[in-house]
Amino acid sequence: MVEALIVSQVFLWIAVIGLGVLCFALTRQIGVLYERIAPAGALSMNEVLKPGEDAPSMSLPTLTGVMQEIGGTRDGKRSQLLFFLSPDCPVCKSLLPAVKSIARAEGDWLDVILASDGSDQAHKEYVKAQGLEAFPYVSSEILGRQFGVAKLPYSVLIDEKGKIASMGLVNSREHLDSLFVAKQEGVHSIQDYLNKREPA
Structure with a gap:
């Protein structure tokens, strides 16, 4: 009975440590993903004017x-x-x-x-x-x-x-x-x- 309890505790700790490692890995991957995805800016579709030019007055x-x-x-x-x-x-x-x-x-x-x-x-x-x-x-x-x-x-x-x-x-x-x-x-x-x- 005692041995079964010890074995179950060992497996439980192994599972907890495994989940911790998995969460850490996922966190790192999410950070990498955020670095790769650029923020979306306003989409310039203008064929008449360009930034840097004088605005029509x-x-x-x-x-x-x-x-x-x-x-x-x-x-x-x-x-x-x-x-x-x-x-x-x-x-x-x-x-x-x-x-x-x-x-x-x-x-x-x-x-x-x-x-x-x-x-x-x-x-x-x-x-x-x-x-x-x-x-x-x-x-x-x-x-x-x-x-x-x-x-x-x-x-x-x-x-x-x-x-x-x-x-x-x-x-x-x-x-x-x-x-x-x-x-x-x-x-x-x-x-x-x-x-x-x-x-x-």
Whole structure:
């Protein structure tokens, strides 16, 4: 009886040690996997403009009738984030809390501008429904064409010198954040940054 108990304890400890080794091995493999999987940045699909070029400079009316300056140097102090959206785009709607959060967190150096085209009345209703009154909202087909916007939601980060810092199709908060990381690191996209870090 005692021998059987000792044998069972030995097997139990062997099983516990084996499970510990297995967990350690799995943890290491997960770490390796995270290193190999690059963070996803905004997907740039633009054939009209490229990061580093001067952003189109224009003055357009917002839904409230105030003229909004887009592009240009703006005294060389503030950047602009253009967020192209549509009232009938569910992904755009899901990103609005992130856009509001970014506007609050980065308000000391960044101006967020919402942009779309189509019926002003539909946009005014959308602004009211989503609580977007604090943002300049431009409805202009010309603006979308000038920035080469083909799909939504799309964002363009214009730096304080009026140049395009980064841009791309944004489907998540991670994509939006990647625009700021690209500007901070002085690269056109997260993919460019990762490529520069890879050993030759």
